[in-house]
Amino acid sequence: MFKATMKFSFLTTGLFLFAVAASAQDTTGKKVRITSSFKPVLKEAAKINFNASPAVNDTSRPRLQYNIPDQNLNLAFQPGGLRPLALAVDTGGRWKNESSLKAGVGNYATPFVQLGLSAGDGKNSGVNFYAQHASSKGNIQYQDYSNTNAELNGFFKAGNTEWNARVGGSLDKYKKYGFQPKTMTFPDDSINVKYHTYRARLALRNINRTDLGLSYAPEISIDAFSDGLSNSESNSYINLPLQKTLGNSFEVDVAATANISTYKPHNKSSQTNNWFAISPSILYKTANINIQAGVRPAWDNKEPHLFPNLLAEVVSSDKRFSFQAGWTGYLRNAGFEYQAGINPWIWAPQTVYNSSIEERYAGIKGSVGDHFSYSAKLAFNTIKNQPLFTNDTINGGKSFRVINEPRMNVLNIGGEVGYTVGETFSVISNFQINQYSPKVAAKAWGLLPDEWKTTLRLQVLKDLYVNSELYAFDGTWYQKKGGGYGSLGSAFDLSAGLEFKVYKNIKIWGQFNNMLNQQYQRWNQYPVYGFNFLAGVVLSFGQIK
Incomplete structure (x- = not known):
C-alpha cells in the first residue's frame, strides 16, 4: 500500500509541473532577439620603424684653436760677430728628404755654390751631405773673404735607440785690411788669416722611456x-744626461758634463783648459707649474765652483701667458776657437780661460689672439774671465789683442714681438739692451x-716669397792710439731677398745686402762691404736611392 501511495505522489507532482510550463508559453506568436554590442578586438602590436629620417647636415665651419708654445727665453750671454758677407748655414731643423743645388x-766678385744631398727613408735611417762655398773681394785693399765648409750627418734607429753622427770641416780665409795709414806694407803671413776647423760628433738617445722610467742621451763631440800660423786648439765635449720619472709629477735629472781642451800657441808649451760639472736636480711638472731645483758643482782647471740651478715657470690655464724666473750658473770654454768665432782678426791669445757665467732673470711670454706673440725678460748676469778685444795700435791697428776681464756684471733687458699668419706672412722683432760693468777694463771693448x-x-704669390731683415746696433767702445777711447756709433743694415718658382723643380733667387749702403764698422778700422747682391738658381731633385 505504501508503494501505491508513492507512485501516486510522483504522478501528481509531474502533472502539476507540466501544467505550470504550459501556462508560461507566449501564445501571441512574437519572438524576442537579444544582440550583444561588445566585440572583442586584438590591439595592434607596436612595431619598430626601420626607415628613420637622415640626420640634418651640419653646415657650420668648426673653429680649431692651436696653441703653439713660444720658444724659451734666450738667456745665455753670447756676444755676436759680424762677417763681411753673411751667408750662414741654416741648421735650425732636421734635414729634409730632398736634394738641391743652389x-x-x-758683385764684389762673389761666387756662391751650395749643395745638399740626402739618402734614406727619413724615418728609420738617413744621411745628409751639405757643402757650401762663397768668397768676395771688396773695394778696399785686402778686403777679401772666403768660406768653404762641408758636413755629413746621419742617423739610424735600432729598436728603442736612435744614433746620430756628424763629421765635417770648414776653411775660413780673411785678410787683415784694417790698418791705418793705408800706405803701410806687411808680409803676406802677417796679413793672411786661415782658420781650419775639423769636427765630429756622436750621440744616442732612447726614443721612449724604459720600463723603469729612464731617459738618456749621451753625446761626445x-x-x-788651427789658424795656419802654428797656433792650434783641440776641444772635446762630453755630456751624459740621465732622467727618471717619479710618478706623474716628479722627475730626477742628473748630468755629468766635461770639456777637455788643449791649446798650443806658436813656439810655446801646450796649455790645458778643462772643466767638469755635475748637475743633479729635481723637477716638478704639472699642467700649469714647472719647477726645477738643483745645484751644479763644477771644477774649472781643478778650481771648485758651486752654481745654483733654480728654474720656475707658471703658465695660465689657457696656456697663453707664462711667467719665468731662474737663478743658474755654468762654465763655458772661452778659448781660441771661441774668440776667433767672435772676432776673426785677433792675434792668437797668450793664455786661454774658461768663462764662469751666473744668471739671475725673470721674464714673461705669451700670445694674444691667434697671431700675435710677445716675450720680455730682465736679467742680471755675472761673468768671470770674459774675453774683450782691443786694437793693437803698434801694427797699425789691423789686429786685435784679447784681454781677459776677470769679473764683469751685465744688466740685460730683452724682448720680442711677433705677428704670424701661417706661411703667408710673418714679422718678428727682438731687441737686446746690455749695460756692462767691468771691474778692471775701462769699457767692455768689442x-x-x-x-x-x-x-x-x-708670400706675394703662390710661388713668390719675399723676405727682409733690418739689423741695427749701437757701436762698441774702442781704445784710441794716443790714449782714451771712442765709440763706433750706430749702424743700420737693411737686406732683402726673394725666391720664385718657375718650374716644378727650378727656382730663381736673389739676395740684396746693406741696401742703405752704409759704411759702418762692427770692429774698429774694419768697414764692412757696401751695397752687395747675389742672384742665381736652385735646382731640386729627388733623394739618392
Whole structure:
C-alpha cells in the first residue's frame, strides 16, 4: 500500500509541473532577439620603424684653436760677430728628404755654390751631405773673404735607440785690411788669416722611456782648430744626461758634463783648459707649474765652483701667458776657437780661460689672439774671465789683442714681438739692451751694448716669397792710439731677398745686402762691404736611392 501511495505522489507532482510550463508559453506568436554590442578586438602590436629620417647636415665651419708654445727665453750671454758677407748655414731643423743645388754670383766678385744631398727613408735611417762655398773681394785693399765648409750627418734607429753622427770641416780665409795709414806694407803671413776647423760628433738617445722610467742621451763631440800660423786648439765635449720619472709629477735629472781642451800657441808649451760639472736636480711638472731645483758643482782647471740651478715657470690655464724666473750658473770654454768665432782678426791669445757665467732673470711670454706673440725678460748676469778685444795700435791697428776681464756684471733687458699668419706672412722683432760693468777694463771693448733685429717674410704669390731683415746696433767702445777711447756709433743694415718658382723643380733667387749702403764698422778700422747682391738658381731633385 505504501508503494501505491508513492507512485501516486510522483504522478501528481509531474502533472502539476507540466501544467505550470504550459501556462508560461507566449501564445501571441512574437519572438524576442537579444544582440550583444561588445566585440572583442586584438590591439595592434607596436612595431619598430626601420626607415628613420637622415640626420640634418651640419653646415657650420668648426673653429680649431692651436696653441703653439713660444720658444724659451734666450738667456745665455753670447756676444755676436759680424762677417763681411753673411751667408750662414741654416741648421735650425732636421734635414729634409730632398736634394738641391743652389748657385749664384754677385758683385764684389762673389761666387756662391751650395749643395745638399740626402739618402734614406727619413724615418728609420738617413744621411745628409751639405757643402757650401762663397768668397768676395771688396773695394778696399785686402778686403777679401772666403768660406768653404762641408758636413755629413746621419742617423739610424735600432729598436728603442736612435744614433746620430756628424763629421765635417770648414776653411775660413780673411785678410787683415784694417790698418791705418793705408800706405803701410806687411808680409803676406802677417796679413793672411786661415782658420781650419775639423769636427765630429756622436750621440744616442732612447726614443721612449724604459720600463723603469729612464731617459738618456749621451753625446761626445771633438773639434780641432788651427789658424795656419802654428797656433792650434783641440776641444772635446762630453755630456751624459740621465732622467727618471717619479710618478706623474716628479722627475730626477742628473748630468755629468766635461770639456777637455788643449791649446798650443806658436813656439810655446801646450796649455790645458778643462772643466767638469755635475748637475743633479729635481723637477716638478704639472699642467700649469714647472719647477726645477738643483745645484751644479763644477771644477774649472781643478778650481771648485758651486752654481745654483733654480728654474720656475707658471703658465695660465689657457696656456697663453707664462711667467719665468731662474737663478743658474755654468762654465763655458772661452778659448781660441771661441774668440776667433767672435772676432776673426785677433792675434792668437797668450793664455786661454774658461768663462764662469751666473744668471739671475725673470721674464714673461705669451700670445694674444691667434697671431700675435710677445716675450720680455730682465736679467742680471755675472761673468768671470770674459774675453774683450782691443786694437793693437803698434801694427797699425789691423789686429786685435784679447784681454781677459776677470769679473764683469751685465744688466740685460730683452724682448720680442711677433705677428704670424701661417706661411703667408710673418714679422718678428727682438731687441737686446746690455749695460756692462767691468771691474778692471775701462769699457767692455768689442761687446755690443744694444741690438735690434726685425725679420719679415711675405708670400706675394703662390710661388713668390719675399723676405727682409733690418739689423741695427749701437757701436762698441774702442781704445784710441794716443790714449782714451771712442765709440763706433750706430749702424743700420737693411737686406732683402726673394725666391720664385718657375718650374716644378727650378727656382730663381736673389739676395740684396746693406741696401742703405752704409759704411759702418762692427770692429774698429774694419768697414764692412757696401751695397752687395747675389742672384742665381736652385735646382731640386729627388733623394739618392
